Amino acid sequence: MKSEFRIKSFCHVKNNTISFNGSVIYENLESPDFLAFAKAAYRNFDIKYSKFFKMDGLSKLALLASDVILKNEHLDSQKENNIAIVFSNKSSSLDTDRKHQSSIEDADNYYPSPAIFVYTLPNICIGEISIKYKLHSENSFFIFDSFNAEHLLNYSNSLLSIGKADEVLCGWVEYNGTTYEAFMYLVSKEGITQHTKQDIIKLYTI
Amino acid sequence: MEVLKQELKENIIEQLNLEDITVEDIADNDILFGDGLGLDSIDALELIVMLDKNYGIKLTDPKEGREIFGSIEIMAKYITEHRTK
Numbered sequence: 001m002k003s004e005f006r007i008k009s010f011c012h013v014k015n016n017t018i019s020f021n022g023s024v025i026y027e028n029l030e031s032p033d034f035l036a037f038a039k040a041a042y043r044n045f046d047i048k049y050s051k052f053f054k055m056d057g058l059s060k061l062a063l064l065a066s067d068v069i070l071k072n073e074h075l076d077s078q079k080e081n082n083i084a085i086v087f088s089n090k091s092s093s094l095d096t097d098r099k100h101q102s103s104i105e106d107a108d109n110y111y112p113s114p115a116i117f118v119y120t121l122p123n124i125c126i127g128e129i130s131i132k133y134k135l136h137s138e139n140s141f142f143i144f145d146s147f148n149a150e151h152l153l154n155y156s157n158s159l160l161s162i163g164k165a166d167e168v169l170c171g172w173v174e175y176n177g178t179t180y181e182a183f184m185y186l187v188s189k190e191g192i193t194q195h196t197k198q199d200i201i202k203l204y205t206i
Numbered sequence: 207m208e209v210l211k212q213e214l215k216e217n218i219i220e221q222l223n224l225e226d227i228t229v230e231d232i233a234d235n236d237i238l239f240g241d242g243l244g245l246d247s248i249d250a251l252e253l254i255v256m257l258d259k260n261y262g263i264k265l266t267d268p269k270e271g272r273e274i275f276g277s278i279e280i281m282a283k284y285i286t287e288h289r290t291k
Contacts, residue, residue: 039225050244053225111259114251115222 005160006191008167010203011068013061013182020068022206034180038064045071049132054115055125056096058175062087062125063132065182066169070133073186077134083186084138084165085126086155091176092143093122098177125173138164147172147183149200156187157195172204210282221256222249234279239272250275262290 012019016037017027026044031037038060042052047067052060066085075081096119103112118124123141130139138159142151156168171184183204193199215229218238222245232243239245245253250271257263257274263285265271274284 050225053223054248111255113255114248118248 003157003195005157005187005189005195007193007195007199007203008186008188008191009069009072010183010185011065012206013065013068014180018064018068019206020072022203025068033178034061034175051128055128056093056099056116056119057177057180058089058093058095058122058173059119059125059128061175061180061182062173063128065171065173065184066129066133069169069184069186070129075133080136081134082137082166083133083135084156084159084168085129085135086140086142086152086159086168086170087122087126087173088142088144088148088152089122089172089174090143090145091174093120093124095175095177096120129169147201147204149197149204153195153197153200160187160189207282207286210285211278214278214281214285217256217260218243218253222252232278234282235277238275238277242277245275257285260291261285261288263288 009021016029016031018025018041026041028037028040031040034057041064045067049063052063055063096116100112100116100120103116104110122143123139126139126141129135130137140155142148144151152170156170159165159168168187169184170187171182173182173184174180185200185203187195193203211234212229215232218224218232219227219229224243227243236242239250250268253275254265254268254271257265265274274281
């Protein structure tokens with residue numbers, strides 16, 4: 001089945017490796033955990049967003065993956081870029097939720113951290129990306145048991161078809177402390193790969 | 207007071223995740239917010255929690271923080287005068 005839209009580019013972040021359009025562009029196999037890996041990758045790509053260090057793991061993962069795709073678009077920071085964001089994952093913001101809970105479970109030592117609390121929603125990572133790239137666009141974050149290509153396909157096609165967005169940054173951004181995985185792709189009218197369920201799954205499983 | 211200033215600088219860097227800043231980079235009279243260290247409103251709330259947790263000082267009005275968190279010098283003076291632990 002053909003689609004009127006295309007997948008312009010895609011990115012994977014997993015196993016201490018970042019790849020763009022199927023080619024490894026950064027790896028740091030010595031990093032002991034994702035946070036160390038993210039910090040090294042941030043410096044390697046010279047991202048220049050000092051708030052990065054204050055973010056939770058989910059937002060760092062989402063920002064790293066989106067940066068790989070969006071910097072390739074050479075966006076004009078003086079213009080509003082109508083790129084919608086549609087993300088999904090399984091664990092929502094559970095890792096940060098747990099950290100927040102641990103700061104409030106002892107009534108005699110009740111010091112909730114505002115800096116942690118602000119990340120107790122998964123869609124905060126979309127806000128970080130929107131601020132960094134000045135995106136004033138539609139956005140949604142869905143929770144599924146596993147990667148749901150069909151839902152992302154239908155939702156992004158709808159946004160593009162009714163003119164709510166010029167392009168859509170879609171993806172799976174799963175972070176749960178010890179495990180992480182990001183797969184993002186940009187849906188557009190340009191690109192070689194068809195925007196179909198089969199093609200999305202094919203790229204996801206690369 | 208000098209020990210307290212040093213402690214405040216270390217705590218601020220650690221608790222506010224100021225990755226590229228060292229204790230030596232913060233002068234006692236540097237402005238902490240806006241064009242100074244570039245701290246934001248969430249950082250201000252974090253500092254209010256730090257005052258409570260470390261020094262037993264409860265700020266009920268966040269606006270008070272604007273003056274108290276003006277610089278390390280001002281913070282140290284306020285803490286010295288109001289600390290309960």
